Amino acid sequence: MPKIALFSGGSACRSINMALARKGLDITRIVPAWDSGGSSKTIRQSFDILSVGDIRQALMTMAHGEGRAGDVVKVCNTRLSDGADPRDAFCEFEFYAEGRHPLLERMSPGLRAAILNYLNLFRSRAGENFDYRNGSIGNFILTGAYLAHNKDINTAIFVFRKICGIAGNVWPASLQNDIELRAVLNNGKQLPQQHLITTMGEADSAAGIERIALIAGKASAGIAxxxxxxxxxxxxxxxxxxxxxxxxxxxxxxxxxxxxxxxxxxxxxxxxxxxxxxxxxxxxxxxxxxxxxxxxxxxxxxxxxxxxxxxxxxxxxxxxxxxxxxxxxxxxxxxxxxxxxxxxxxxxxxxxxxxxxxxxxxxxxxxxxxxxxxxxx
The missing domain is CATH 3.40.50.10680 (CofD-like domains)
Structure with missing residues (x-):
């Protein structure tokens, strides 16, 4: 099949990705590895892992485009409640991790066992103080697979694709866990993380971006x-x-x-x-x-x-x-x-x-x- 490589954003590319997937093409989405906001931030800080949110979102887009929006994809696309009490979100997570959700109950035993294994591994490594609010079940499964497979994100993505039955590929641009995106505005002000750039205020937006840089940790060494x-x-x-x-x-x-x-x-x-x-x-x-x-x-x-x-x-x-x-x-x-x-x-x-x-x-x-x-x- 013809092969297309897409360097893209998240939701902006969704309709195009889905349309290409419906054409039966061999598609590879290449997504950022430096997201520093949202629920991915909590996972990234807790597990020393690159951002999994953009990866999971692109995989879900691929699944829908390929017509694979079954029970597994529905579970992976679920986001927990974002209430005031973090204990409520944890109880909701437990409902999935213990296999009590009806969508999990009706899966094949092998598939259900794999998902529960990754969710419970995530829970065991996250600790008692992890904040599950607004977290994505798919992010938790993908992180559990990462932990289960020697912290190899490419292997975790491969396993996640097999669980969901996804044919297309999604890869982070780099495998390094400590990448930060920084921007320098035309007025000299610096925005040191990706989420600060995407949510900049009116004054910063009016100033405009002069240049950007990717930094691996605190060093300016090259990023592979x-x-x-x-x-x-x-x-x-x-x-x-x-x-x-x-x-x-x-x-x-x-x-x-x-x-x-x-x-x-x-x-x-x-x-x-x-x-x-x-x-x-x-x-x-x-x-x-x-x-x-x-x-x-x-x-x-x-x-x-x-x-x-x-x-x-x-x-x-x-x-x-x-x-x-x-x-x-x-x-x-x-x-x-x-x-x-x-x-x-x-x-x-x-x-x-x-x-x-x-x-x-x-x-x-x-x-x-x-x-x-x-x-x-």
Whole structure:
């Protein structure tokens, strides 16, 4: 089957991922390993593990796209209550870990035993003070598999995929557990973690991001790419960047040792940049040409000035000569996109890619049709 490697965000890529999965393609999602917020933060701090939230979310997206939304996927997609009393969330977790949930009771004995084994291993290692509130059962299972298999996240993902019956691959960009994403704003202010960047206030958003960096712990040493990611990129028939949060989910991948080299080395694959439809706090005031310019500048700096290998840019057509908004969020203007594409030597694929029913989101089928049309015959 044709192979597609997607460097993407979470929810922004969901509809496209699902549409591609329905086409029966061999898909690999490459997700960030530096999420520092949400319930993943608690697990990351407690178990010295990279963030599993983006991995689990991408696996669930893959499962739904493949039509595998059965009992196992429903359990893995469950999130515990977020009440005031943490004991309530723990009791809810116990309901799953003891196998009393009806969805678990009707599973095959072997499958049920595997899930309970991972949940109980998680519980035994988490300790009495772990806060289960708003936690994902899938995150707990994936972390339990990580602990059971010598703290090898790739093996844990493989096992999790087998439990859910998922065909597609999802790999974190790096296997290092201590990666932090940092941003420096145009006013000199530093935001030292990913969740601080995605939730920046109005003043910081207005200042804008000057540059980002990935830091392994307190050192600035290089960060090695996940070998599974390098292999997926090398074998891909099409490599896609986006959609997703540009400065936290897309651009940082170029900062990992081995990623840009693998992308550049696969000379037969098309390389596509899919532009976002809406701005976010990270990209306030930026147009698509600006973001492509940042992508190109980061690529050239990372590779010593080699040509940016993008072959196509997918951009949403804009009909209005004035700013359009969805609530308080502006749409991403295209800016001088034609000139930027000409400068990069990339073909501009301008079309109507917004979902007619989910405003501000991509029409997954429309974008998937464009991407599959770029695959070799």
């Amino acid at each position: 790419a996940n070998g599974a990611v390098v292999e997926a990129v090398q074998k891909a028939d099409l490599i896609v960047f986006g959609p997703g949060s540009f400065y936290t989910s897309i651009l940082p991948h170029l900062l990992i040792d081995g990623v840009a080299e693998a992308v550049a080395g696969n000379i037969r694959a098309g390389k596509v940049f899919v532009g976002n439809i809406l701005q976010c706090r990270e990209t306030r005031g930026c147009d698509l040409a600006d973001l492509l310019g940042s992508f190109a500048a980061t690529w050239r700096k990372r590779t010593g000035g080699t040509a940016v290998p993008l072959t196509h840019v997918v951009a949403n057509r804009q009909f209005l000569p004035f700013e359009k908004r969805l609530g308080s969020t502006p749409y991403v203007p295209n800016g001088a996109i034609r000139e930027m594409c000409a400068d990069l030597g990339a073909e501009l694929l301008l079309g109507e890619y917004e979902d007619a029913w989910q405003r501000g989101q991509h029409d997954g089928e429309a974008v998937a049709d464009i991407l599959t049309g770029l695959l070799p015959a």
